[in-house]
Amino acid sequence: MSSRPLTPGAASRLLAVAALLTASLLAASGCAAASAEPVDADCPAAAESLASVDLVDDPRSAIGPSTACLSSHVITAVDDDTAPSLPVTVTDAEGREVEITDVSRILPVDISGTIAATVFGLGLGDQVVGRDSSTVFDGTEDLPVVTKTGHTLNAEAILELAPTVMLTDTTIGPKEVRQQLREAGIAVVVVSDDRRIDTVDQLVAEVAAALGVPERGAQLADRLTADIEAASAEVDEIAPGTASDRPRMLFLYVRGSANVYYIFGRDSGADSLIEAVDGIDVAGEIGWEGMKPMTAEALVAAQPDVLVMMTDGLASVGGVDGLVERIPALAQTPAGANRRVVDMADADILAFGPRTADVIRALARAVYAPASSPSAADSAPASTPTPTP
Known part of the structure; x- marks a missing residue:
């Protein structure tokens, strides 16, 4: 199956289409779409600095799933109560x-x-x-x-x-x-x-x-930029210094109930997240632009060491075992052979808002120190998967 690549502006709209498709199928089957909830995973190391976690010897050959999770779902506001200047x-x-x-x-x-x-x-x-x-x-x-x-x-x-x-x-x-x-x-x-x-x-x-409130905006933007730079510096300290030793990562968007399987490539947003944790975006490496329906040929050509997914998407196919069963071509990749899937809550992973730095740290922790992250990716699928992006 093939498709023309999407432009960056169209990428977000595809997420909406996929979510709406899932929602309509749920409605047709008589299931109400539930509201997304924060992942209530045991994440004891989420508040620790990346420098203090127990790193895996080789992030390219790690075995088993892990879940990237945040220590807090609190949004910290800027310390500025300047009244809005209106109109x-x-x-x-x-x-x-x-x-x-x-x-x-x-x-x-x-x-x-x-x-x-x-x-x-x-x-x-x-x-x-x-x-x-x-x-x-x-x-x-x-x-x-x-x-x-x-x-x-x-x-x-x-x-x-x-x-x-x-x-x-x-x-x-x-x-x-x-x-x-x-x-x-x-x-x-x-x-x-x-x-x-x-x-x-x-x-x-x-x-x-x-x-x-442009003044508040300038303060928030400066703070977020500094936070992201700090998180990136922390990742640089724990990631392999040689490109050939860095994990080859691929973002896979799945909605099993809607039979939706997409690879997110260059200019999809997922590529910037992979790059932020010093991973190799293998979708971009094989020339995958934007978001396109997954093909077995693309998976085998990309040879990812790690699959990155949304938690509800993984649950919608029955976890890692169900994913490998539904996509036989995964067995021909290191990620499939090692059952190496990193998932993260749908509402967090591609939000790119005030918690971006925390998302970077959480994903890096799950990739480079999987023992410090829970393995909720093996949990049974929810009875009603949430149609989140």
């Missing part, structure tokens, strides 16, 4: 001029929960009135969910909340609902959907500008 007019990612006059009732929604995390990071969490199903960090538990069947905007639920401003992107829709909300008088700002490690500061700037 403000911004040109959003779709080229619309939007005037924002009131940020007392903010609704941040996208497929990954990143926009909401950014709003909380700016210290405006108290003004958030609702959430998407991927927004599951601490302090959001009691907010009403405005996405039905996983990641579809529910116009009625949104209108009931009477938001004064809605921040979203094109990963979530449909666009007709966004237009309906505009016609109802809600200021709808569409921010860019290019999610990568090197675009974290851009998202912060867009959100901060729309909410009239």
Whole structure:
């Protein structure tokens, strides 16, 4: 099976399509789509520095699965209570001029929960009135969910909340609902959907500008940049110095219930995460651009040592054993032979927001010190896999 590569801007939209496909299949089978929840894994080493963990001798030949997990799901806000400067007019990612006059009732929604995390990071969490199903960090538990069947905007639920401003992107829709909300008088700002490690500061700037707090945005962006640089430096200290000794990694997006199997390659966002932990992005190495349906030939050509997956995706195929059974070609790769799968919570792994540095550390820990991470990848599949990105 083949497909043309996707552009970076289309990459996020494919995530939305896959999530919506899964959601529709669940609905058709009479199963309600559950809200995503933070992974409640025992992660005793998550708060430790990478320098203190017990490293595996050879990250390319490690055996067995491990789960990358965070020590905390708290978003730390900037230490700045400067009042929003309003009204403000911004040109959003779709080229619309939007005037924002009131940020007392903010609704941040996208497929990954990143926009909401950014709003909380700016210290405006108290003004958030609702959430998407991927927004599951601490302090959001009691907010009403405005996405039905996983990641579809529910116009009625949104209108009931009477938001004064809605921040979203094109990963979530449909666009007709966004237009309906505009016609109802809600200021709808569409921010860019290019999610990568090197675009974290851009998202912060867009959100901060729309909410009239550019100074807070500058502080948050500076802090996140410093955190990411620090995390990268920690990874450099524990990763092999020679490229040939570094783990060959491949990001595999799976939704077993929807029969969705995709490889994420160059410019998908997953490549920047692999590179951040000093891994070799083998999808990019074989010329895999964006996101395309997986093929057996591509897997065998890539020869990954480590597969990186979303936790719910792995659960949807019955864990590592089910994954190998469904994809026989994996047996011809080191990752399949060693059952070497690193999974991470769907709401965390590709969010690229305020917790990016922690995500980098967690993934590095699972790759280079698997004994310090839980092996929830072997757990039985959930009865109703969550259609998260």
